[in-house]
Each structure stands twice: as structure tokens, then as C-alpha cells.
Amino acid sequence: MKNILAPALFVLAGLAAATPASAQADFGSCLSGLRAQAAAKGISGQAFDVATRGLTPDLTILDLMNNQPEFKTAIWDYLSALVDEERVQDGRTAMRQWGQALASAEARFGVDRHAIAGVWGVESNFGKDIGGRPLIQSLSTLVCYAPRRNDYFKGELMATLKIVQDGDINPANLRGSWAGAFGHTQFMPSTFQRLAVDGDGDGHRDVMTSVPDAVHSTANFLKKAGWVNGLPWGYEVRLPSNFNASLAGRKNKKPLATWAAMGVRRVDGRPLSGSYAAGIITPAGVNGPAFIVTKNFDAVYSYNAAESYGLAIALLGDRLKGLPGIQTAWPTDDPPLSRAQRRELQQLLTARGYDVGEPDGKIGAKTREAIKDVERRIGLEPRGRPGGKVLEALRG
Structure with a gap:
């Protein structure tokens, strides 16, 4: 067990940020309290000690927790960055x-491969952006310093420790997002425990390095979430001009x-056809694009509980099928x-002397x-939004 966990310990210790002594003392106290709780979940004291x-x-x-793009970014900006021609071409490849x-x-699993690929593309840009934060460090930080969702993140931390203890994934590879999601399709640790499957027949469930494991596990998730x-x-x-906005809603x-x-x-302009029930969502209000959504949209929605996110996956899947984008x-x-x-835009800002880092x-x-x-210079409210007006001004 010590040999299995040692690579993770090296990674976590080497990448940990320097923190004030008081914060570190509080963190140590918090970890001490978690050790007994981990034991109750079947995690050995040795495994816990080596990992922490x-x-x-x-x-x-x-x-990062307080600035999630699904909830703070205008829907048109969110979708424009996630479902662009570049991602469509990468997805087809x-x-x-x-x-x-x-x-x-x-x-x-009876799940459309384009929907699976849509999840893969939105979650990690087809494996290019898996995330590099050590999971145990991220989740312990959230448990100890984010009381609002303490129980949730504690459960995810315990699930991560169990993954490491069981040897499902090389602990040195257990890196992901700030919230603990990891792998090609960004499973949370508890979701991995419940729904990850072996897709390549090697006897392991490795959503970090095996694309077949990742896409099969994602298909299993969507099937269990109700995909038909x-x-x-x-x-x-x-929508008709007199559409009652109160009727909109996924549910x-x-x-x-x-x-x-x-x-x-x-x-x-074609009529609706089909014998199934559906809702209508209007992500920018009734004056913007509107969408009929079925139980299968609900299955995609359950992956991240944000309609903007679900719409990105659905639209990317459509584009990968060769269908047009939003009209x-x-x-x-x-x-x-x-x-x-x-x-x-970033290149133009750099050319004008702004320090924006790598474009x-x-x-x-x-x-x-x-x-x-x-x-400010072109008379707009200074919001820091990367929009067409700013780009045109810089081009000029």
C-alpha cells in the first residue's frame, strides 16, 4: 500500500502552495478530525496518513468555487467558447x-455516441484539458475551508481515498478540477465509485488514461440518468409572438x-412531430433561442446540474452529427x-502593451x-467581457 500511495504523496507535497502558519495549523487540525471519519469508511489509517x-x-x-462560469457567464458567451468550429473539428478527429x-x-448502453462525445468535448476538450490539481489536496481544502458544502466535499474526499486505497487508478494520475472532477469526462470520485466501468477489457476502471473506460463510463452514467x-x-x-413565458421550463x-x-x-418552420412529452427552455428569455427538451436532455443536465452546460453538450453532439448550430x-x-x-483579442491587447500572459x-x-x-476608452461599461465590440475596437 505504501508503494502505491507514495507517488501521490510526492505529487501532493511538491505542488502544495505555501500557506500562512495559522492556516496550516487549522488545516492540520481538520485533517486529524477526518482521520477517524475515514476509518469509519473503510480507509486504513496507513492509507490516510500516507496520502495526507x-x-x-x-x-x-x-x-474558483465562487466564480463558476455556468452560473456567472452570459449564455451566449458560455456557448460560443464551448461549441465553436475549433471544438467541432477536434471532436470529429x-x-x-x-x-x-x-x-x-x-x-x-444504448446511448448516442455523439452525446457521449459531447460530454467528452465539453468536459475536457477531448482529453486536452483534464485538469492538473491533485485531487486529495483540492478536496481536503474544500472540506476544511468551505463549510457551505462540507458534507458533499467530505464524501468526495473519502471516495478519492478509497479509489487510491483500492488501486483503481495510479495515484500520481489523480489530478483534476478544483472541485475534484477528474478524467476525460470529469467524473466526481463518488460517481466513479458508482458508475465507472471497464471499457477496454483490461480489468481496471481508469478514466484518466483510458478513453474506452471514460466513454463507456459516461454512457453508463447517461443510461442510469434516464437516457432513452x-x-x-x-x-x-x-415560439409564437404571444407565447406565455411562464410555460417555459425543463420540468x-x-x-x-x-x-x-x-x-x-x-x-x-416545420411542425412538431412525435408522441413524447417535452419541455421548452429559453436560456436568454423568449426573445432569444428556444429549445424543445426531452428526458434525454434531463439525463445530460444531471451531469452538472446547469442548463447552460446541458445545452452545450447537446449542441456539440448535434454539430458532431453534421447538424447546424443555433439559428x-x-x-x-x-x-x-x-x-x-x-x-x-489577447494578441491585439499584447500588441498594445497590455500584459495578458499567453494568448x-x-x-x-x-x-x-x-x-x-x-x-472605458470606447465608452462601454467596464465589465471585462470579451465581446465583439472590444475586438472590433482593437482591430481598428
Whole structure:
């Protein structure tokens, strides 16, 4: 056991951020209290001690917890960065490379391979952005310093320690997001324990390094979440001018015939057809794009409990099928930017003397401060938003 856990200990100790003595003392006390709770979950004292010895908290995680993009970013900005041409092309390449694994996952669980790939693309950019934070460090920090969701993160920490103790995954590879999600499709540790499966036949469930394991596990998740084989997740619709906004909502499902009688049509004008029930979501209000959504959208939604997130997966899956993107314009006069356009924006900011770091398309604090300065100069409210008006001003 010591040999299994040692690589994780080395990684965690080497990457731990320096913290004030008082914070470290509090952290040590918190870990001591967790040791007995871990034992009650079947985690040996030796395993706990090796995994946490020398561990320090990463307090930068607390800021990340309070700035989740699914809940703070305008829907058009969120989707523009997640479902752009670059990701669609990357996804088609990934689906060709791993076509057999995706096809076998679809056959095994009855889940559309494009939906599986949609999760993969949104969660980790097809394995390119898996995340590099050591899980035990991240989750212990959240348990000890985020009381609002203490019980939740404690459960995830215990599940992570169990994964390490059981030898499911090389502990040196257990890195992920600030919240503890890991692997190609970003499973939380407790979800891994319940739903991860062996997809490549090697006897292990390794969603970190095995794409077949990751896509089969994701298909299993969606199936258990209620995915119905052959049912569409939904599609874009056109609402009548007198549509009652209070009827919108993922949970307010009605037979398609009922929506059709109200004047709802597909976005291309064709009538609704089908015998299933569906809801209608309007992520930017009734004056923006609207979508019929079925039980399969609910299954995708359950992966992260955010409609914007579920819509990103569904739309990316459609694009990977060769279907068009959103047809209705967003209700904004300042169009959103793709990742390529965001990189261009950063390059233009750098050329004008702003320090924004590497032009990677990720909008961090330095880029936002530079954008605010540009917004002030062109008469916009300084929000730090990477929009079309700022890009055009910089191009000019």
C-alpha cells in the first residue's frame, strides 16, 4: 500500500502552495478530525496518513468555487467558447480516432455516441484539458475551508481515498478540477465509485488514461440518468409572438401536440412531430433561442446540474452529427467570441502593451483588466467581457 500511495504523496507535497502558519495549523487540525471519519469508511489509517502527510491547503480554490462560469457567464458567451468550429473539428478527429470505443459504448448502453462525445468535448476538450490539481489536496481544502458544502466535499474526499486505497487508478494520475472532477469526462470520485466501468477489457476502471473506460463510463452514467435510446434530446424551435413565458421550463413537460397547438414550430418552420412529452427552455428569455427538451436532455443536465452546460453538450453532439448550430440570434448587440477570436483579442491587447500572459483564449484576471481599460476608452461599461465590440475596437 505504501508503494502505491507514495507517488501521490510526492505529487501532493511538491505542488502544495505555501500557506500562512495559522492556516496550516487549522488545516492540520481538520485533517486529524477526518482521520477517524475515514476509518469509519473503510480507509486504513496507513492509507490516510500516507496520502495526507505533508499536505497543505490550496486556498486559491475558494475563489474558483465562487466564480463558476455556468452560473456567472452570459449564455451566449458560455456557448460560443464551448461549441465553436475549433471544438467541432477536434471532436470529429477524436470520434474518428476512437470510433470503435464510442460505437461499443453506444451498443453496450444504448446511448448516442455523439452525446457521449459531447460530454467528452465539453468536459475536457477531448482529453486536452483534464485538469492538473491533485485531487486529495483540492478536496481536503474544500472540506476544511468551505463549510457551505462540507458534507458533499467530505464524501468526495473519502471516495478519492478509497479509489487510491483500492488501486483503481495510479495515484500520481489523480489530478483534476478544483472541485475534484477528474478524467476525460470529469467524473466526481463518488460517481466513479458508482458508475465507472471497464471499457477496454483490461480489468481496471481508469478514466484518466483510458478513453474506452471514460466513454463507456459516461454512457453508463447517461443510461442510469434516464437516457432513452432513440429519443432526441430536443431541438431548436420558434415560439409564437404571444407565447406565455411562464410555460417555459425543463420540468414543465407537455405532449408535443399541446405545444404545436400553441403555435410552437421547429426553427425551420416545420411542425412538431412525435408522441413524447417535452419541455421548452429559453436560456436568454423568449426573445432569444428556444429549445424543445426531452428526458434525454434531463439525463445530460444531471451531469452538472446547469442548463447552460446541458445545452452545450447537446449542441456539440448535434454539430458532431453534421447538424447546424443555433439559428436564432441572441438578444445582444455585442456578439460573443469563439476561442480563436479570444486568442486574437489577447494578441491585439499584447500588441498594445497590455500584459495578458499567453494568448490561449482563456479569459483570466489579466485579460479582464485589460478589456476593462479598452471598454472605458470606447465608452462601454467596464465589465471585462470579451465581446465583439472590444475586438472590433482593437482591430481598428
